Amino acid sequence: MSMRQIRVFLDSSVIIAGLASKKGGSYEVLALAELKIVLPCICEDVVTEVFRNVQKKLPGSVPYVYALFKKLPFIIIDPAEEDIAQAKKLINQKDASILAAAITGNVNWLLSLDKHFLKADLMDLRGKKDIFQICSPGEFLEKILK
Numbered sequence: 001m002s003m004r005q006i007r008v009f010l011d012s013s014v015i016i017a018g019l020a021s022k023k024g025g026s027y028e029v030l031a032l033a034e035l036k037i038v039l040p041c042i043c044e045d046v047v048t049e050v051f052r053n054v055q056k057k058l059p060g061s062v063p064y065v066y067a068l069f070k071k072l073p074f075i076i077i078d079p080a081e082e083d084i085a086q087a088k089k090l091i092n093q094k095d096a097s098i099l100a101a102a103i104t105g106n107v108n109w110l111l112s113l114d115k116h117f118l119k120a121d122l123m124d125l126r127g128k129k130d131i132f133q134i135c136s137p138g139e140f141l142e143k144i145l146k
């Protein structure tokens with residue numbers, strides 16, 4: 001019996017937090033991805049952001065980033081143009097491609113530690129696709145483990 005894998009879009013903040021500390025929700029979500037319990041979805045912008053931030057703040061950890069991207073079964077989603085247009089109405093320009101990729105990828109959850117995402121109101125998306133929930137890794141773990 002196989003549980004349907006949960007498609008989870010990971011914002012760069014979650015990947016960086018998971019790399020930075022072995023304690024906490026972000027690390028646990030990455031561990032679930034490694035165990036293939038969740039399907040980790042990202043887009044090119046997430047990859048770029050992770051590398052940029054790690055090079056700036058934790059340059060010694062760059063090899064770990066490469067190892068992580070090799071090891072985890074990431075699905076890279078290219079956001080559709082119409083989803084980018086939609087996302088730009090809902091969130092700031094910088095985060096629009098990430099929100100759009102989550103929409104395009106038809107994910108079940110978008111996990112972030114970024115207040116912009118956690119505050120985004122996705123009511124406008126309802127009815128277009130099955131809408132996903134946005135929350136922090138910690139909240140996600142509480143909800144799926146209930």
